[in-house]
Amino acid sequence: METNDAQPAARPLIVLTRWFDPSVAIAFGCIVVLLLLGSLYSPSFLSPEYLLQQLKVASFLGVIATGMMLVILLGQIDLSVPWVVALGGMMSSAIAAWGPVGEALAIPFGIGCGIGIGLLNGIGVAYLRIPSMIITLAMNAVVQGLMVVHTGGFSPQDSASAAMRFLATGFIIPNVPNSVLVWAVIGGLTIFVLTRTTFGRAIYAIGNSERAAYLSGAPTQRVVMATFAISGGLSAFAGVLLAGYASKAAQAMGDPYLLPAIAAVVLGGTSILGGRGTYLGTVAGVILITLLQSILSVMQIAEAGRQIIYGVVIIAMMLLYGRERSASNR
C-alpha cells in the first residue's frame, strides 16, 4: 500500500533509511564529535596509529558485544560473560602447557569450553524456560566457582600459547593488528548470518514474537539454544584473545566487559527488548565506548570523574535516540 502512495523520489530514501537507521547514524556522528573534541585537546587523537590502537582495544569488546547483540536480538540477555571470558582465557592457557598437542588445541579448547557453557545457558532458556537473566547469572556463579577451584584461588600461572599471542598482538597485514582482523572476520560472518540466512532471520523473528515465529515453523528452541552457544563461544574467544594480549589469563579478567558490552549494543540502536537492530550499530557502539574510555583516560581525569562522565554520556546519548514510545502511543 505504501509503495503506491510513495512519491518516486521518496523511494530511495526509504531504502536508505532501511540500510542505515538514524540511531546508527547518530552513533557514528557521536564518534566523529568525540574525535574532534579529543583533537582539540591533542592532535594525536586523529593520527592513524592512535586510531588503530583504539580499534585493537575495541576488538576485544567487539567480539564480546557480537555475542551479546545476538542474544539481545532474541530479547534475552547473557550475564555469564565475565566468567566465560575468564574461562576461555584460563582453559586455553592451561591446555597450552601440555606440550605441542596442547599448544595446537589451546584456542579450540578455550572456545569449546565457552560453547559448552553457552549451550547449557541455551538449554535453560529454550527448553526449561528459565528467564535468561537468572540462568546466565547462576551459570556465571558456577563457572566462577569452577575457575576458583581450578586455580586454587591464586592468579593462574600458565602462560598463553604462541598462537594466542600471535592472534592478539601479531600482524598479518602490516600495521593492522590481528585482533582487528579477527573482529572484522567475525563481524562479516555475523552480518552474513543475520541478513542472509534463515537462522539470522529466525533470530529477529523470535525477538519480535517467539510465538509467531514458532507458529510460522521456525525451530525457535533450537535457534535460541544455538544463539546462546554462539554467545558463549564468542565470549570465551575474547578471553583467549585477552589472554594472548596480556600473555596470561587472570582472575576477574572478564569483569570490566559485561556492562560496556550491553551499553555498546544498546547505544548502537539495538532494542533491548529484541527483534530490532543492526550489526553496524553495534560496531559503532563498541567504538564509541572504547573511544570514550580512552579519551577520558588520556585527559588524565581521575577514575571517579571518568565513571561520572561515562554514565552521563550514555544517558545523554540514549535520550538522543534510545527513547521508547510512551504507554499512550503503544
Added chain:
Amino acid sequence: MKDWRFLIREQRGTLIAMALFVVMFTIYVTNHPAGFTLNVVTTASNKGVLLAFVAMAQTLVVVTAAIDLSLGMIFVLTNCLASWLVAGSPLETAFGVVAVLAAGLACGMVNGLIVIYGRLQPIVTTIATGAIYFGIALLLRPVPGGEVNQDLADALTGKLFDRVPASLVALLAVVLLIWIPFRRSLTGRAAYATGSSEAAAYMSGVPIRRARFVAYSLAGLLAGIGGLFLTFFTYSGEASAANGNTYTLYSIAAVVLGGVSLFGGVGSAIGAIFGAFVFRTIGDLLFVFDLEPLWQPLFQGMVLLLAVCLGAFRLLQIRNRLDYFG
C-alpha cells in the same frame, strides 16, 4: 476454606522461600559447633540483612516489570557517605542518618525520573546511573576509611534486650514502615498492575507514572538503608566496584529465590527477604560442613543453579504448547 487456598496460592513463592530457609537454617544450626544460640543467630542475621535490604529494594522495581542494576552502587555510595556523616554527637549522627537516607532516596528518584520521563529502558539507564553513583562514591572515598558513631553501630548490630538480634528488629521495622504501607496503598497496587500489564493498567486509568516513580524512589531509599547498615558493620566506607556489582547480582538472585517473578506483577518483598537469607545460608553451610573455602563459590553457584532450575517444573503443567512461549 476457599480463602485460604487463594491466599496460599497468591503467596506460594514467599511460602516456598520461607520453607527453604527454615530447612537450610535448621541444617546449618544443627551442624554448627555452637548450636542454636543467640550469637549464631545474630551473626547470621547481620550477614543476611544487608542483602535483604537490597533484595527488598530490587523487589519494588522488579514488581513493575523492570530491573534496577544501580542498586548495588547506591548501596556503596550511601556506605561512603555514611562513613563521613554518621559520626560525632547524637544530633550530628541523627542528621547524618537522615542525610544518608535522603541521598539513597534521591538516587532512586533520579533513576525513576530518567526511566519515566526520559522513556529509557531501565536496564541501560541503571547501568549508566550506577556508573555515576559509583563515581560519586569514589570522589567521597578514594581510599577506604572513615568512621561511624560506634555506640549506634554497636546497638544496631548487637542484641536488643539481650534477647533478639537488633538487625532483625531493624529489618522488621523497615518492613512495617515501608513495605506494608506501600503494598496496601493505591500506589503499591498500581505498581503491581503496571508490572502485570502496562497497557491494561494504562487503559484502566491506573497512575502508572506515580507507581513506577515511587517504586524506584523507595528502592533507592531501601538500598540506602542497606548502605547505612554496611557502615555499621564495617565501621568504615569503601568505594568498591566489586562489592556494588556483587550486591546487584545477588539481589536479583535473592529476588528470584524469593518467588518474585522477573516478568513483573508477582511476588513480595517478604519473599525476597527470605530469598536473601537462603542465599546467605547457602554460603554459610559450607563452613559448618568443614569444606574447603575454595569450594564455596562453586557450591553457592550450584545451589543457585539448582534452585533456578526447579522453576522448570511449572512446564509440566502446561497443556497448550503455545503457552511455552508466553
